[in-house]
Amino acid sequence: MLRAVVDGMSEGLWITDPDGRVIQYNNALKEMLYTAGTELVGKTPLQVLRSQELASAVLRACREGQTTKLELNIEGVRPRTLNVQVTPLGRDLLGSAAVFQDVTELQRLEKVRKDFVANVSHELRTPITAIRGYAETLKAGALADQSNAPKMVDIIHRQSERLSELVEDLLELSRIDAKQIQLSKVPIDLAEAAQRSSEAVRPKAEGKNIAIEIKVPDDLTAIADARALEQVLLNLLDNAVKYTGPGGSVKVTGKRRGNDVEIAVRDTGAGIEPRHLPRVFERFYRVDKGRSRELGGTGLGLSIVKNLVNLMQGEVWVESMPGEGSTFFVELPGELPAK
Numbered sequence: 001m002l003r004a005v006v007d008g009m010s011e012g013l014w015i016t017d018p019d020g021r022v023i024q025y026n027n028a029l030k031e032m033l034y035t036a037g038t039e040l041v042g043k044t045p046l047q048v049l050r051s052q053e054l055a056s057a058v059l060r061a062c063r064e065g066q067t068t069k070l071e072l073n074i075e076g077v078r079p080r081t082l083n084v085q086v087t088p089l090g091r092d093l094l095g096s097a098a099v100f101q102d103v104t105e106l107q108r109l110e111k112v113r114k115d116f117v118a119n120v121s122h123e124l125r126t127p128i129t130a131i132r133g134y135a136e137t138l139k140a141g142a143l144a145d146q147s148n149a150p151k152m153v154d155i156i157h158r159q160s161e162r163l164s165e166l167v168e169d170l171l172e173l174s175r176i177d178a179k180q181i182q183l184s185k186v187p188i189d190l191a192e193a194a195q196r197s198s199e200a201v202r203p204k205a206e207g208k209n210i211a212i213e214i215k216v217p218d219d220l221t222a223i224a225d226a227r228a229l230e231q232v233l234l235n236l237l238d239n240a241v242k243y244t245g246p247g248g249s250v251k252v253t254g255k256r257r258g259n260d261v262e263i264a265v266r267d268t269g270a271g272i273e274p275r276h277l278p279r280v281f282e283r284f285y286r287v288d289k290g291r292s293r294e295l296g297g298t299g300l301g302l303s304i305v306k307n308l309v310n311l312m313q314g315e316v317w318v319e320s321m322p323g324e325g326s327t328f329f330v331e332l333p334g335e336l337p338a339k
């Protein structure tokens with residue numbers, strides 16, 4: 001029964017004799033240390049993990065009956081952090097036990113959370129500083145300056161819009177994280193969805209003399225959530241227009257792929273260098289921070305896209321060549337046309 005309990009634990013465990021040599025260990029420890037083939041029985045802690053700190057803790061438990069908690073960093077192909085507690089086996093110094101907890105993922109998540117808070121604060125500070133600065137200048141007398149006051153008010157207005165876009169994006173992400181949004185799965189006509197989303201970016205495209213072409217077959221239907229899909233397409237189209245120079249073009253195409261449907265948003269813009277490609281879907285990741293901000297970006301658009309697409313059981317990816325433009329693909333479950 002004890003063996004079953006010990007092997008059922010998610011924490012790793014070993015027991016040593018009074019000399020500090022391993023005499024028993026469980027499955028979880030074997031997995032944690034990737035020691036599939038090697039036998040641990042008879043080995044010293046130093047032979048198993050090459051940590052002087054752990055070896056000393058085991059000897060202290062065996063000889064002096066002391067308990068020690070420590071953090072162990074294991075290097076290698078898959079670096080890991082383990083929290084270890086070493087305790088004596090009773091008062092008669094019969095040996096020691098060590099319990100290992102893998103906290104690598106926990107620490108990674110904590111870092112993600114801290115980075116996110118730092119990023120949010122930084123992003124909020126930029127527009128707030130501008131709004132405050134210009135408002136103070138106006139209060140201090142610039143309001144009477146007919147030639148400059150309107151420009152300052154303009155900046156305040158633009159920055160407050162940025163601020164509210166940022167807050168909207170953050171709220172959307174937090175709704176997704178909290179699984180608060182209920183997505184429906186209904187048949188959606190992709191040509192119509194693409195058309196509707198493109199209307200929203202058309203004024204911006206026309207301002208830059210960028211043509212938007214929609215070439216999605218009429219009978220292409222995805223099983224998706226109408227609002228989420230529109231937001232996905234809108235974000236992709238907005239980026240395509242944003243990162244394409246005047247006179248360029250943006251094209252939306254669609255096709256069936258087995259039981260799925262694939263929609264592609266292609267632009268003739270600046271493109272993205274290969275080294276940035278795997279990261280553009282991360283929160284706040286931008287290839288060119290200054291340029292994105294200048295264009296009104298929050299750095300959150302593509303992470304929202306990825307989250308929404310995944311919630312609809314789909315995939316999103318990008319192909320791009322610097323100087324030749326980018327294509328963002330979205331694959332969603334499809335519906336075969338009714339015959």
Ligand code: ADP
Nearest residue numbers: 239240243280286287292297298299300301302
């Ligand atoms: P942003 O608000 O900065 O546009 P996104 O999450 O939408 O944030 O995109 C992340 C980054 O990916 C952008 O800052 C930009 O560098 C790059 N990117 C996104 N779409 C395109 C595109 N169509 N062409 C070139 N670069 C793009």
